[in-house]
Amino acid sequence: MAQRFVRVKTPQRQIYYGLLQLDRTVRVLDAPPWLGGQPTDLTLDADDYYLLAPCAPSKIVAVGKNYASHAAEMGTEVPQEPLIFLKPPTTVIADAQPIYFPPQSQRVDYEGELALVIGDRAYHCSVEEAQTKIWGYTIANDVTARDLQKKDGQWTRGKGFDTFCPLGPWIVRELSAEAKLQTFLNDDPEPRQSDLLDRMVFAPDFLVSYISGIMTLLPGDVILTGTPEGIGPMQKGDRVRIEIEGIGILENPLLERV
Numbered sequence: 697m698a699q700r701f702v703r704v705k706t707p708q709r710q711i712y713y714g715l716l717q718l719d720r721t722v723r724v725l726d727a728p729p730w731l732g733g734q735p736t737d738l739t740l741d742a743d744d745y746y747l748l749a750p751c752a753p754s755k756i757v758a759v760g761k762n763y764a765s766h767a768a769e770m771g772t773e774v775p776q777e778p779l780i781f782l783k784p785p786t787t788v789i790a791d792a793q794p795i796y797f798p799p800q801s802q803r804v805d806y807e808g809e810l811a812l813v814i815g816d817r818a819y820h821c822s823v824e825e826a827q828t829k830i831w832g833y834t835i836a837n838d839v840t841a842r843d844l845q846k847k848d849g850q851w852t853r854g855k856g857f858d859t860f861c862p863l864g865p866w867i868v869r870e871l872s873a874e875a876k877l878q879t880f881l882n883d884d885p886e887p888r889q890s891d892l893l894d895r896m897v898f899a900p901d902f903l904v905s906y907i908s909g910i911m912t913l914l915p916g917d918v919i920l921t922g923t924p925e926g927i928g929p930m931q932k933g934d935r936v937r938i939e940i941e942g943i944g945i946l947e948n949p950l951l952e953r954v
Contacts, residue, residue, distance in 0.1 A: 698868045702865070712738075729831075750813070750864050756782065756788070759778050759780055774897055786858050796953040804841055805839070807927055822905060823902055837861070840855055842854065876893075888927075933951070
């Protein structure tokens with residue numbers, strides 16, 4: 697099994713990066729792994745921590761309509777160059793934490809996606825250089841208030857509510873381009889989304905290169921690579937589960953904020 701890099705919090709409110717072991721213990725690192733963190737003598741038992749999102753990005757750069765099938769279901773052409781937007785860091789939540797349905801919206805959609813974690817400062821890098829800037833991979837849900845996205849004509853509000861970017865549950869270093877992404881609701885065995893990562897219009901290294909020509913990417917930043925066909929609404933009380941072969945499962949409930 698690939699190494700699984702996690703970020704955890706203890707009951708004493710200490711936050712650590714670490715390596716998740718098969719017995720669910722965590723071997724603590726002395727720094728974020730993309731900054732050269734090394735294992736320490738501290739090991740946390742399974743009941744001595746809970747998972748946080750696996751990184752704390754300064755920014756989340758998301759890519760729209762990066763699967764031809766999704767562009768078609770949205771009634772638009774495939775973009776000629778990456779269509780990018782930002783989600784604020786306050787959208788980030790961990791595996792199992794609740795997504796909150798904002799009172800301003802009547803429709804909240806799931807969007808299962810592969811997320812790239814940047815490991816080194818990237819500024820105007822080539823496609824070849826960009827591959828070395830991708831430190832690892834995790835799972836994301838680009839939650840969207842679809843009615844507000846359409847109403848506003850731009851995407852900041854519809855994509856930017858707190859809790860609208862579940863990330864996790866951990867980061868892996870290697871991933872097959874032919875891995876499958878699937879999204880499920882509740883206990884339905886039939887996926888709402890199912891596609892291969894190599895069907896992206898713009899590949900991960902190209903995305904990193906393109907975005908680095910616009911803004912400097914910093915270690916720990918996250919790029920959401922786009923969602924495949926099959927987006928749809930969630931109802932309050934639903935559980936959305938996103939699976940990517942070679943990474944694992946990200947699952948979150950959708951609740952009404954009280």
